[in-house]
Amino acid sequence: MEVQLPAYRDHGEQEPEDRGRADWRQRIASWMFWQARDKHQEGRPYEEWDGxxxxxxxxxxxxxxxxxxFVAARSGIRRRENIANTRPLELITVSGGSLFLPRAYAALLDCWEQVEEGLVARARICKGCAAQGPRWGGWRTQRPLGYATLCPPCSGAAFQRGRDRPIVDGSSGAAARRAGARPATSGMNDVTETQRRILLDK
Ligand SMILES: [Zn+2]
Known part of the structure; x- marks a missing residue:
């Protein structure tokens, strides 16, 4: 089947949520854009570089x-260029200005996208209150049985209960105890209390 490459997007133009999203077309395209820019810039003086x-x-x-x-330039670094532990460049064929992939392989890559995104979606849900955290690891903490996701209020609450506490090294742990959990939690309570009063006033 024919592969439609997504248009070029600058890293800075992407929404934080979209960065690093599992997207095999985007990934293959980004390898090509890198290479195309290399060729463009190597072949001419700086003043003539354009988009x-x-x-x-x-x-x-x-x-x-x-x-x-493209294939020649990337052959030395092909090891890194895998998606879902497969090497798409070896399976792409080019004909008449279009790129083609075997249909079953494209289906496998689609499936990989879904699995990856599903894992990311699950890993960002707070285990305490099911709130959705940032996409990339902001709420992940190392715990005795592996990594867990806890939002700041739940993390603070767990800390106060004195069990299920995150494993942290001595110095940052002490700093976290001094500065972190307790004030953050009482701050949350203050907000809730204020909101309750506003609601009662109305
Ligand atoms: Zn929570």
């Missing part, structure tokens, strides 16, 4: 990059 490498060219690849150049 033409961001556009998909007649070859079906970005800029002036051709498939053979």
């Amino acid at each position: 033409s490498w961001k556009r998909i060219g007649a070859s079906g690849l970005p800029g002036e990059l051709t498939w053979d150049e």
